[in-house]
Amino acid sequence: MISQLQKARSAYQPKVPAAIEGATKLAEGKATQSVADQEDIKKLFPNTYGMPIVTFEKATGETKAEAFNVGIILSGGQAPGGHNVISGIFDGIKKLNKDSKLYGFLGGPSGLVDHKYIELTSEIVDEYRNTGGFDIIGSGRTKLEEVEQFDKGLEICKKLNIKAIIIIGGDDSNTNACVLAEYYLAKKTGVQVIGCPKTIDGDLKNEMIETSFGFDTATKVYSEVIGNIERDANSAKKYWHFIKLMGRSASHVTLECALQTQPNVTLIGEEVEAKNQSLDDVVTYIAEAVAARAAKGLNFGTVLVPEGLIEFIPAIKKLIAELNDMLAANQAEFDTVAADKKIDYVVSKLSKENAELFKSLPTTVSTQLALERDPHGNVQVSLIETEQLLAEMVAKKLAAWKKEGKFVGKFATQHHFFGYEGRCAAPSNFDADYCYSLGRVAALLIASGKTGYMSSVRNTTKPAAEWLAGGIPITAMMNMEKRNGKMKPVIQKALVKLDGGPFKFFASKRAEWAIETAFVYPGPIQYFGPTEVCDQPTKTLVLEH
C-alpha cells in the first residue's frame, strides 16, 4: 500500500536545465588543477588529473548514442533524492538509446565487489520516482579502496557489458570513485566512473558543486519540527528546548535550520573551534541568553546544537586523544580494575589539566567516556547526548547564578535529537529536480566518454530552466590530508566558513534572536502550492550566491 501523497507525487515530472532538455553538445573549459597539493595529487592521478571542466549546451537535432549499460551504487547514509538520481540516469540513458540498460548494485559498494545486482527496469524505477529512501537497491558503507575490490568489480562490469559505474555518495565515496576511475583508466579497461554529490550534512560542496543533494529536504524537515517546537515553547512559555541536529563534522545543517527558524541560541562547531572555546565558555554563553530572557520574564527558548559540537571543543578533543592513548597503553591493567573504581583509575592516569576537565563533566558523561569504547578501543564520542549534557551544565551554572542574584527566573528543559527524521524524507521539489538533473547529466557524461568526473548542476538559486549542467574533474576538488596516520588524497571537506555569507548573516542577527522571541515557523514541505512556498532553495545557498 502506498500513501495518497506518494501516489499523487509519483506523477511529478522533475524540472531539468533547459540546456539538457533536448539535444546537447559538450563544451570543454580550461585544464583544472587540484585545490591544493597539486604535485602530490598529479602524481597519484596521472590519468585523471588536470582534465577540463565540461558543460552541456543546447544543440540542434537529436543527441543519440550506441546502446550502453550502466551500473549504479548508493554509498553511505541515506539522503533525500537518491531515487531521483537513479530515475534521472535511467531516463537519461534511455533517451540516448532505448536499448541501454541500468544495473543497480545491491547494498552499497559491496554489491559491486560481491556481484550482487539487479537490472533496474522501468517497472521498478517508476515505483520509486520522487520518493525518499535508498531502498530501491539499498546502501552500504564498504569502502572501495583495494585493488582486489577494483578487479572484482571489473569482472562483473565485463560480464554485464557495463560501460560506466556511477557512485552516489559523500566526499569519501567520491574520492574512492576517482581512485577507481584512475585505476580503470590506467589499466585501459574501458570502464568509466562518475560520481554524484550526496550528503544531508552539506559538507560536500565547493565552487563548482553548489550543494550536495538531500541537504535541502532534510533541513526543511528539521526546520518544520523545530518551528513547531518553537511555537510550543512560545505558547506554553515554560521550557527551554535543547535540540541536537545531525552533522558530525560540519555544522551546515544547524546553521541552515537556524536561518530558517531563528532560535534563541545556535552553536556552530566551527566557531567554537576557531575561538578555542572551552565547554564552560559554551555553557556560559547559553546561560547568559537564558538569564537575559528571564530578566524580561521569558523563561523559555530554543537552543540548536550540532551533533559534532563536543568534538569541535579543542579542550575536549585533547582530553579524548589522551584518553584513547592512555587506555590503549594501559589496556591490560584497566581491565583488572573493578567497575566502580575505573573512573578513579582514569583520573589518576590523566594529565592534571585533562583530569580536572574529566572530573568537571557530569557523571553520566565521564562514565560513558571511560567505559564504553568502540571495537578499535576508542572512546565513543557519538554516544554522548550533547543536548542533555549542555542542559544539565547550564542548569548547574544558573543555580549558582541564582544564589548570586545574577539569575532570577525558572529553567526547565526538554531535549530532542533530529537525524533519522529527515534522511529519508520524500525529496522537496528542489531536491527532486536537482537530483533528477544530476542523474540526467551523469548519463550525458558517460555518453561523452568522461571518467573521474562528478556530475554538476549549478546556478541553483535560479529557476531550474536556467541551471547549468556539466561535469567537474574530481581531482580538482582534492587535497592531501592525514587519515589514520597516513597522508591521503581526499576531497576537501566543506566546513562552515566563518567569513561566508550564511554565517555572517546569522552572526549579525543572533544577538537580537537571543533576547527577543523572533521565531519563524516554516511548516512542512509543500509540493503543490505557490512557487514561493514550494520551490525555494535553502537560505545557505541564497546567502552563498
Added chain:
Amino acid sequence: MISQLQKARSAYQPKVPAAIEGATKLAEGKATQSVADQEDIKKLFPNTYGMPIVTFEKATGETKAEAFNVGIILSGGQAPGGHNVISGIFDGIKKLNKDSKLYGFLGGPSGLVDHKYIELTSEIVDEYRNTGGFDIIGSGRTKLEEVEQFDKGLEICKKLNIKAIIIIGGDDSNTNACVLAEYYLAKKTGVQVIGCPKTIDGDLKNEMIETSFGFDTATKVYSEVIGNIERDANSAKKYWHFIKLMGRSASHVTLECALQTQPNVTLIGEEVEAKNQSLDDVVTYIAEAVAARAAKGLNFGTVLVPEGLIEFIPAIKKLIAELNDMLAANQAEFDTVAADKKIDYVVSKLSKENAELFKSLPTTVSTQLALERDPHGNVQVSLIETEQLLAEMVAKKLAAWKKEGKFVGKFATQHHFFGYEGRCAAPSNFDADYCYSLGRVAALLIASGKTGYMSSVRNTTKPAAEWLAGGIPITAMMNMEKRNGKMKPVIQKALVKLDGGPFKFFASKRAEWAIETAFVYPGPIQYFGPTEVCDQPTKTLVLEH
C-alpha cells in the same frame, strides 16, 4: 518575520457546514441524560441537567443579534487549531453584530480569575488565522474549581459586559466549564459558559463529539516523521527504531499513527491492561517479532509505544502504588539511608512479588523509581523513558534466546519520542475547518442563549458542507469517577475501545505487519494539493463511522 507558508496559508478561508453559512435556526432535540450515574449528576447540576441536544439548520433571511461580548480561555496543553476556534468565534459574533467584542483571557483560566485579558481585534485575529500554537493569548493549567474563582471571574465579566465565556480545553476543562455554567445559572448571573473539545490525545470524544480538535494534525505530523524513519530503517536495514508517542491516559495517537504507517509492532495500553499483561509479556511480544523478522534476514523494524504504556501494565501499577505507600510511610527513615543503599532498602520493604518485579527492572529505571519523586512524594512514572526501557529489555531477552538458538540475527536500536513536534503544528485543512466551525457554532450557541453546552460539529468524515452543527449539553457526557479519593462528576474519558472499528482493523492486520515490511510513508501535511491528499480525516474517524 513570518514564513512563506504562513503567509500563503493566512489567505485560507476555512470551510464550514452549509447549514451555518447563512441564516440559521435552532432545532431542539429530546431531553438528554448523563451517560451514567444519572441521579448523582442530576443532583449536582439541577439547572444544566437534561437539556436537549440542539442543531442549527439553514434558514432564510439573515440571522442577527444584539451586540454582545465574549471572553475566551485556552486551557491545558496546546493542540493545533486553537487559533482557528478563536477566529471562528470572532467571525461568528461579528457576523451576528459587528459591534460584538471578543476578549481573550491571558495565560489560561488564571487570566479570568486574575483579570488579565486583551481585546482581540481583527488586526490581532488576522495574524493568527490558520496558524498553530496557543500564543495568541497563551494557555495555562489552573483548574477552575473553587467558588472564589467563579466569583472573581464574574466580576470581570460584569465589568467587561461579557455575555458568555468559552472554554477551549480537554475533558477536565470542559467538566469545569459545566460546573461554572451551573454556578452562574444558579446564581442568575446571566453569564453563559460554552465548551470546545480540544486535545491531541483524542480522549475527549463520544457519540456526539466525534473527535477533539488537534488530533488530526498532530497524528499527521507524527506519522510523517514515523514514515521517514521507517523508510530509513528499510534503506539502512540495520536498526530497530523504538518510537514513543504522546498520550498518557489513552493510546489513540499511537493507534492512529499505526494505521497510517503500518509499523512492525504497536503497543496499545488499553489492550495491555485488558489482557492483564506483565512487562515481560510485552517484552516477549516485541522480541518474538524481532526474532521472526531476523529469521527472514530482516534485522530492522519499527515499534510504536504509547507514552502511558508503563501505567497500563497492571503489575507495574501495583508496584508503583505499593512504592508510593511504602515511601510515604517510611519517609523519615528512607531519608537517612545512604544513597547507594536506597535501592536495597526499597527492596527490603516491598512485598515479595513487587520486590521481584522491582529487581527485574533495568537499574536506570529502578533508581529513578526509588529516588526521583514529585512534590507530592509520588514516584515519577512520566520520567521513565519507556522506549529505552523496552529496547534494553528486548535486547536482554534476545541475547538469552541467541544462546538457545531461538534468535539468529542482530539487534541494534535507536529511540525517539514525539510529542512537542506536533502539538503546535499549523492545523491541517481538516483541523482548520473543524476548529473554525466549532468557533462559529459556539458563537451561535451564545446568541441562542445556551449555557453548559459543548460546541459540536458532526458527520466529519463527509465534506465540510455536509457537516452537522449544534450543541451538546456537557452533563450528557458525564459520569461519577473517583479523583484524589473523592467521587466527582467528570466527562467520561474515551479510551481505545478494543471492540471498536479502529482497533479491530489494526488487530486484523498486525500479524502481517509484524513479519512483513508493510510500511506506509504518509509524508508531510499538504495544504494546496489534490483533495485526496489534503482533506482526509484520520483513519480512526473513518473506521469509527
